[in-house]
Amino acid sequence: EFRAPDRAVGASPLVSILIPAYRADWFRHALKSAQEQSYQNTEIIISDDSPNGEIENIVRSAMTSDSRIRYFRNDPAEGGLNNYLKLYASSRGEFIKFLNDDDAMDFGCIEKMINIFRKHLSVTLVTSRRFRIDEHGNQLPDIPATRTLSEVDVEVEGVSCANALTRSGVNFIGEPSTAMFRKKDLEWVQPHLMSFGGMAAIGAGDVAMWLNLLSRGNLYYIAEPLSTFRVHLGQRQNEPAIQKAGHQTWQGFFFHARRLGLLSTYISYEMKVRVNSVAAWRRISLKRPRSIGQLLREFRVNATLWAKSVLCGQP
Numbered sequence: 001e002f003r004a005p006d007r008a009v010g011a012s013p014l015v016s017i018l019i020p021a022y023r024a025d026w027f028r029h030a031l032k033s034a035q036e037q038s039y040q041n042t043e044i045i046i047s048d049d050s051p052n053g054e055i056e057n058i059v060r061s062a063m064t065s066d067s068r069i070r071y072f073r074n075d076p077a078e079g080g081l082n083n084y085l086k087l088y089a090s091s092r093g094e095f096i097k098f099l100n101d102d103d104a105m106d107f108g109c110i111e112k113m114i115n116i117f118r119k120h121l122s123v124t125l126v127t128s129r130r131f132r133i134d135e136h137g138n139q140l141p142d143i144p145a146t147r148t149l150s151e152v153d154v155e156v157e158g159v160s161c162a163n164a165l166t167r168s169g170v171n172f173i174g175e176p177s178t179a180m181f182r183k184k185d186l187e188w189v190q191p192h193l194m195s196f197g198g199m200a201a202i203g204a205g206d207v208a209m210w211l212n213l214l215s216r217g218n219l220y221y222i223a224e225p226l227s228t229f230r231v232h233l234g235q236r237q238n239e240p241a242i243q244k245a246g247h248q249t250w251q252g253f254f255f256h257a258r259r260l261g262l263l264s265t266y267i268s269y270e271m272k273v274r275v276n277s278v279a280a281w282r283r284i285s286l287k288r289p290r291s292i293g294q295l296l297r298e299f300r301v302n303a304t305l306w307a308k309s310v311l312c313g314q315p
Helices: 027-035 054-063 080-090 109-119 158-168 205-214 240-259 292-312
Strands: 015-021 042-048 069-073 095-098 123-133 154-156 180-182 218-230 270-274 282-285
Touching: 015 027, 015 080, 015 109, 027 042, 027 054, 042 054, 042 080, 054 069, 069 080, 080 095, 095 109, 109 123, 109 180, 109 218, 123 205, 154 158, 158 205, 158 218, 158 240, 158 270, 205 218, 205 240
Parallel strands: 015 042, 015 095, 042 069, 123 218
Antiparallel strands: 095 180, 123 180, 154 218, 154 270, 270 282
């Protein structure tokens, strides 16, 4: 089911920056961060689900001086997942960089990620450290998902990374705005790119993409923060229905990761990393020291999921 395609990178490949838009509050800032990238061979595609014309006005104004922008006005609205899928289907680039309408990229984000793909042909997914910010742009404290994975740039072996991601239930790779990948590395996924093992990943579509990509190659983690993830009350992940669906999806990840050989037979959060392609692999642990109570709770959760997947044969 998994195979590695040719990964040679040309001199200046086209990168598709895909913006699923709904809220105008921070959209202008997101769009500006896309337009001002140091790497300029990009197309910027906006798929607008907003209830009014505010985003369209911003885009139309930007299009007068930037021919890279393509714009779709959705009436009726596509909805969260379908908006991502429409953008992906509309993209022409060799590489995909999602950018949510409330997030932003550092000036050199895409250029640095392209350079990684050029130097490391075993890599299918590039991410970086990211900062959480509030509605006013103030930096927020780290949560487990945003803590530094490594103090230096490292390549992370794909299967061990997928295992740690699935077992921990912590998306340390990042949100859609954080990472970049080749379009062709997800074109094989069914029923759509935010599925894993044939299961549509409701509430955790980004993790489904990461797991599929890790099944075909390695992750590269850039220790420098290259994007910001905005936290605000209007986010869909705050909705109880999405949180419930996300919890069920994570159980499905466990089942399918085991079925597809991405999950270790014993409980481990270690990942194999190396600082360059000729260096020896070494092991790092995703988890920080925890209390006995936390360890016991974690063991019970893993035991329950394991029993369900092995004995019942379903997520």
